[in-house]
Amino acid sequence: MPLPFRTDWPRLWRVLLTLLLAFGAAELCVGLHTPLPWMIGPLVATALATLAGVPTQSALSLRNMGQWTIGGALGLYFTPEVLHMLATLWWAVLLGAAWALLLGWLGSQGLWWMHRGRLAGVPDGALRSTAFYASSIGGASEMTLLAERAGARTDLVAAAHTVRVTVVVLVLPFAIQWSKQHWHLQAIDMVPAVDRFQPLGFALLALLTGAGVLAMRATRRPNPWFLGALLVAMLIAALDIQLSNVPRPLSNAAQLVIGISLGVRFTPAFAHGAPRWLLGSVLQTLALLAVSAVFAWLLALLTGLHPVTLLLATSPGGITEMAITAKVLQLGAPVVTAFQVCRLVAVLTLAEPLYRRWLKPDSRKN
Template identity: 60%
Template sequence: MRSTLSKLLTLLLAWAAAEGCRRLRMPVPWMLGPLLATALATMAGQPTRSSLRLRNCGQWVMGASLGLYFTPPVVAQLVGLWWAVLAAVAWALALGAAYGRWLYRSCAGRLRGVSDAALRPSAYFAGAIGAASEMTLLAEREGARTDLVAASHSLRMLIVVLVMPFGMLLAKAWWNLETVDLVPPASAPFAAAGLAWLALFTGAGGLALQLGRLPNPWFLGPLLVAIGLSATGTAPSGVPTPLSNAAQLVIGVSLGVRFSPLFLHTAPRWLAQVALGTLGLLAACAAFGLLLAWATGLHAATAILGTAPGGMTEMSITAKVLQLGVPVVTALQVTRLVAVLVLVRPAYRLWARQP
């Protein structure tokens, strides 16, 4: 009973924060408001709670919503950008390895109770630009301190999710942009019966990936199914804005509740270095995004957001809300997630041999 009440109160706090951010005209208010409010409340020791089922539903809705942007003309143009996607993957792997090396050298011998044998894999997997839960699991198999890895990914996620929407909003103002799309979006209109069919199809995709134990099944499964429907012109309905807003809210809550009071006491020097390094990652990725934009003809705002070192779901949501080339950003982020998950552990073998 207490757990249910805590979840309801947390959702009420998140809704109030989202409304406040919306009235203040903040970017991505339905995700940033709940994230900030629940993170602050959780670190203050308040009994905030997040529902795993609601988070999965939120990812389900956002995956389906983002997949509908992949219309036939968009897919045709994305195919021509395959080399840019591969370049972004190679960049992410190289940058993550370099960041991990810097993190290791800056903390070696300076973290009480952390041996060098544990610090090496901890720094590498903390620096990897991949999904937090999967990186933490892989790090544990290599003998890392999982608390350090999890804390670093949580802090990096918080910084990137806070910085990128505001940065992209400033970029839109700087370039006087309204929207950035490869081609004008042509998503299916909302239809109640069609939405039920869309939920059925995309839900089956999420369930299939969950049974297959693949990462982020309730985002990737619906996303892939929705891409298939949209690319073939058979999408039965669009996703209404209120439903998309609710999905962003529960995702924001699920991110915010990670920041327990103990988080602030997790190796302060380590967290300080992670924060500093994250700012460096943002700058490096922005520079690479500008280079990619120059080479491909994409708008710089889209390329920067697509290569940002943030979470796949959060960066795709930012692209959707700010209308900054959703298909390109989603394609870059999803491909990077899968590639890093497959390649990061073999790459660690080479990385660990270096002094």
């Protein structure tokens, strides 16, 4: 009698071997005292192995659980005191969302200028839409879907988002670590609602945040595994309900699988498919980081918040990765998360209307 299910043993072995490689790289980075060792180590090791042709494999279920874990852990920072502080900074959060939209537009202009007339088989109209959605600082999957509706090259859009997030994850933590050593930056005193592990409380926390994930998935919201857990944990912390913290080993494991999910995208085909486009995406990301640093410094003067916290909050990185960076380096995780969530909502809501307003008339002329 045949089994009711089949196990894909080759894929399972690839996943396990990739996890072992990532774990070894993370432990090496811990020994070398690199920033974010549990995410950067797996990311770099997996990317290098994948580029070399090693059959690495990321498990989507593990990545989802990693985002669920990080979302729940971050939500616990939103205590009543933190929410009160954020309420006084609503104008700065909205300004950060507007900055993200402007940053995406500036990036699209630069990307279009770098590749105008230089990408074979891509007319100027398609290049404009491709550059716009490749530069919009929102969820990669959502931007790729919008790009497809606009007739853009979705493969180039997805590649640009992968490069952007990876460059930010690799550059910012090392820059912040260097700044801490040379400029004596101090950690920001923001702690989660509860600082101890309680088995029963943790089980209830997992159950409640899991329900939030399912609700977000049922309503087809973006990034449901992260945002669903985040919003429920935020409510728990805001109500000052003392359940449990998220143990550090679980948080480290979550960072590891998220690092793997980024690293496995760097296949040989990815690297050789459009090298000029990838190089342009790297240069664009570095330029956006530079102008974001200036904006963060100016916003820090107006708000009194730490400029490095605001750099993480307004940089062109992914929401999960920037929130992890702020949490691990103790640089105001709830502030960064609030800015990033608001930015994500603004970009997902306004990217398509702004594309029609800013770029569609120009594309019709070509």
